[in-house]
Amino acid sequence: MPIVNCVAILVSCALAAAREISFPPISGFAEQAVFGQSGIDITTGSAFAGLTTYANLPYVHCLAGNDEEVEKYDIAILGAPFDTGVTARPGARFGPRGIRQGSRRISSEAAWSVYTGENDFLDWAKIVDCGDAPLTFLDNTVALKQLDATHKLVSGRSANSTEYPTPRIITLGGDHTTTLSALRSTHQRWGDVSVIHFDSHIDTWDPKVLGGGISHYAGVNHGTFLHIAHEEGLIRNTSIHAGIRAPMVRPKGDLRNDIRCGFQMVKARDIDRIGISGVINRLKERVSGSKVYISVDIDVLDPAFAPATGTAEVGGWTTRELLSILDGLAGLEVVGADVVEVAPIYDNPGETTVLAAAEVVQSLIRLMVAQPVEAMSSE
Numbered sequence: 001m002p003i004v005n006c007v008a009i010l011v012s013c014a015l016a017a018a019r020e021i022s023f024p025p026i027s028g029f030a031e032q033a034v035f036g037q038s039g040i041d042i043t044t045g046s047a048f049a050g051l052t053t054y055a056n057l058p059y060v061h062c063l064a065g066n067d068e069e070v071e072k073y074d075i076a077i078l079g080a081p082f083d084t085g086v087t088a089r090p091g092a093r094f095g096p097r098g099i100r101q102g103s104r105r106i107s108s109e110a111a112w113s114v115y116t117g118e119n120d121f122l123d124w125a126k127i128v129d130c131g132d133a134p135l136t137f138l139d140n141t142v143a144l145k146q147l148d149a150t151h152k153l154v155s156g157r158s159a160n161s162t163e164y165p166t167p168r169i170i171t172l173g174g175d176h177t178t179t180l181s182a183l184r185s186t187h188q189r190w191g192d193v194s195v196i197h198f199d200s201h202i203d204t205w206d207p208k209v210l211g212g213g214i215s216h217y218a219g220v221n222h223g224t225f226l227h228i229a230h231e232e233g234l235i236r237n238t239s240i241h242a243g244i245r246a247p248m249v250r251p252k253g254d255l256r257n258d259i260r261c262g263f264q265m266v267k268a269r270d271i272d273r274i275g276i277s278g279v280i281n282r283l284k285e286r287v288s289g290s291k292v293y294i295s296v297d298i299d300v301l302d303p304a305f306a307p308a309t310g311t312a313e314v315g316g317w318t319t320r321e322l323l324s325i326l327d328g329l330a331g332l333e334v335v336g337a338d339v340v341e342v343a344p345i346y347d348n349p350g351e352t353t354v355l356a357a358a359e360v361v362q363s364l365i366r367l368m369v370a371q372p373v374e375a376m377s378s379e
């Protein structure tokens with residue numbers, strides 16, 4: 001008898017789930033009726049009320065089972081709270097919530113750009129926040145497998161647009177190791193991509209040089225993931241770094257290996273010589289004709305503009321320079337992107353870093369909205 005009851009309950013639960021999809025309420029009250037209180041409107045008015053999603057976007061349970069129906073989306077914001085692949089200060093596991101906190105002031109109905117006159121939240125693309133991938137904090141191998149599976153699921157649903165049926169993901173890191181999972185799912189959906197990698201560090205270090213001397217496990221970290229992405233055949237040899245200034249471990253070997261992994265570089269101080277438009281031209285020329293993944297390590301910014309990061313390096317770009325460069329990339333076929341290495345514990349009371357990171361995410365959204373991309377023909 002108990003077994004029969006149990007089965008009956010499961011069936012009725014499943015039927016209820018199939019009948020009606022209910023989305024948890026989000027920040028703000030737009031989707032839920034609130035009791036009227038003697039003429040005082042308590043249903044609208046604040047971007048700071050309610051639970052926090054990126055830019056007060058609707059939350060969608062993107063990790064529901066593969067066969068379950070969820071609200072459709074074209075661009076998904078996905079958190080990757082993982083920071084056990086770092087070589088310096090930890091804390092980026094709180095990056096996703098930090099970036100969301102930095103984005104609280106942004107709301108879709110009041111996001112008209114003074115530079116472009118456009119509002120990317122009210123354009124053709126439906127943009128949602130999927131919350132975070134559930135990642136164990138005790139085993140990096142398992143955590144990255146969890147992140148691989150999450151990316152696969154989130155990128156595998158059909159988009160809201162029928163014309164461009166593959167949704168794109170912007171990942172909120174997490175330390176930079178998390179980009180490896182994103183590149184795996186991007187490769188699966190879109191084929192080879194060129195990477196535009198904003199960072200003060202090259203991150204193509206040979207695992208034997210950075211960490212892997214101890215164990216294979218230690219070799220998979222936030223300074224080697226681009227080497228591994230190259231070895232796995234995920235990225236094109238038309239990739240480029242931007243903002244590099246951190247020292248090399250070996251006098252020549254690291255740079256030789258970097259070229260072998262398919263990268264050129266724009267160094268941080270190059271901007272003094274060639275200017276913002278010069279940087280934009282170098283990046284666009286390098287990746288022209290290919291699909292692009294943009295990874296922004298927040299440490300590309302000078303610590304004056306982004307103190308809250310794991311491996312800060314002085315002598316970096318300003319927030320305005322970075323935003324201008326990103327906006328200058330409009331027209332590229334950006335199929336995936338991330339902002340990583342935001343470690344809010346080191347931020348200041350003015351939230352300098354998370355405000356910058358939130359704005360960078362908005363620039364990445366702008367690039368995706370500006371240029372819809374056709375997926376590979378289905379295999």
Ligand SMILES: *[C@@H]1O[C@H](CO)[C@@H](O)[C@H](O)[C@H]1NC(C)=O
Nearest residue numbers: 123124125126127160161162
């Ligand atoms: C999503 O799809 C629906 C149905 O096709 C369409 O009406 C809507 O304009 C699309 N875009 C957004 C942003 O909701």
Ligand SMILES: *[C@@H]1O[C@H](CO)[C@@H](O)[C@H](O)[C@H]1NC(C)=O
Nearest residue numbers: 192236237238259260261262
């Ligand atoms: C880059 O890759 C292409 C094909 O994927 C290959 O033909 C070419 O030789 C490579 N170039 C370099 C410099 O490795």
